[in-house]
Amino acid sequence: MDAEREPAALPVDAEGDAADSVAVPPSLPILPLRDTVLFPGSFMPLAVARKNSIRLIDEAVSGDKLVGVFTQRDPALEAPAQDDLFPVGTLTHVHKMFKLADGSQRLIVQGLARVRLEQVLGDDPFMTATVTRADETARDADRLEIDALLRNIRNTFEKVISLSPLLSDDLQPLVASIREPGRLADFVASSLTTLPTTTRQQVLEMLD
Secondary structure, eight states: OOOOSOOOOBBTTTHHHHHOOOOOOSSSEEEEEEEEOOOOOOEEEEOOOSSHHHHHHHHHHHTTEEEEEESSSEEEEESSSSGGBOOOEEEEEEEEEEEEEETEEEEEEEEEEEEEEEEEOOSSSSSSSEEEEEOOOOOOOHHHHHHHHHHHHHHHHHHHHHTTTSOTTHHHHHHHHHOOOHHHHHHHHHHHHHHHOOHHHHHHTOOO
């Protein structure tokens, strides 16, 4: 099993209310993900087995429970450096942590906001780095243009739901309730867990 990966995301906070109010700390402990991407507004189970990552989570849950989650370019690396991580990740809240008999951990985490990895401050006992919020760029688009974009995304996703046995019909009313294209794209990408990691990372890095 990959050290920091579980197969399913649970995109239940479709409107991303938590992300609207969160303050991004100037620095964060950095948790690398091997082969998955966490989006703002999504809940995800994660498995943690690397010793430095276990130490990171132990300290996070005894503090503010905030970590920076960044996906590795090469999932095989055991000790990724800054250049081995994609530059945009997610400010993340650790909701639950369970310790297993083998010393590994299982987490339930929530993505809160996009963050950009700026400068590594240290890597002992785990990586810490300065981060900045990577908000979507505001665009002057009229409501008709936005509605047309939303309609296209919804129609495409509804076709995918109808063709995939892995996706529940319960996702359709959630998709219909989202009024912002960026949040809808995040919701769709977090639901389509079979998409390649690089494709999902590209969605995370779309800031306009």
